[in-house]
Amino acid sequence: MMPTFRLQKLWTMKEKEKQAALAEYEEAVHKFEQAAETLYKLLKEKERCEAERDRRLQDGLAVGAIRHTLQYLASLQQTIDHYQLIVMRAREQMQCRHQRLIELNIEVKKYEKMQERVRRWTEQREKEAESRLLDEIAVQRFVRQGEL
Numbered sequence: 001m002m003p004t005f006r007l008q009k010l011w012t013m014k015e016k017e018k019q020a021a022l023a024e025y026e027e028a029v030h031k032f033e034q035a036a037e038t039l040y041k042l043l044k045e046k047e048r049c050e051a052e053r054d055r056r057l058q059d060g061l062a063v064g065a066i067r068h069t070l071q072y073l074a075s076l077q078q079t080i081d082h083y084q085l086i087v088m089r090a091r092e093q094m095q096c097r098h099q100r101l102i103e104l105n106i107e108v109k110k111y112e113k114m115q116e117r118v119r120r121w122t123e124q125r126e127k128e129a130e131s132r133l134l135d136e137i138a139v140q141r142f143v144r145q146g147e148l
Contacts, residue, residue: 021100
């Protein structure tokens with residue numbers, strides 16, 4: 001017979017918290033990956049644009065085109081700076097969620113270990129009771145055989 005674990009409700013609640021934390025962590029990872037990918041694309045665009053600007057400067061470029069290119073690069077740099085902040089915040093959020101997930105995982109493991117200890121203790125008590133019962137039966141048989 002499997003014993004009832006007294007802290008089952010609490011263990012179940014912690015397990016649900018862990019699952020919710022896992023979902024939050026996965027969402028934070030997804031947001032971080034999206035922001036980092038966008039930042040990467042912006043940096044690649046800036047690199048491409050600067051290479052194009054340098055190539056066009058070598059060939060000779062009108063002042064208006066230079067001004068337009070510089071304005072575009074400045075705007076691109078502002079966007080890059082903005083996304084760097086977004087990536088940094090997303091990374092912090094992801095790390096915070098990961099830490100929470102680790103803490104909840106440890107708590108759930110504690111309850112699992114407690115339940116295992118209770119199960120082993122109960123099995124041991126049942127074996128001891130069965131052994132006492134078998135000893136009692138053996139003594140009764142011995143006594144009956146002695147009476148014959």
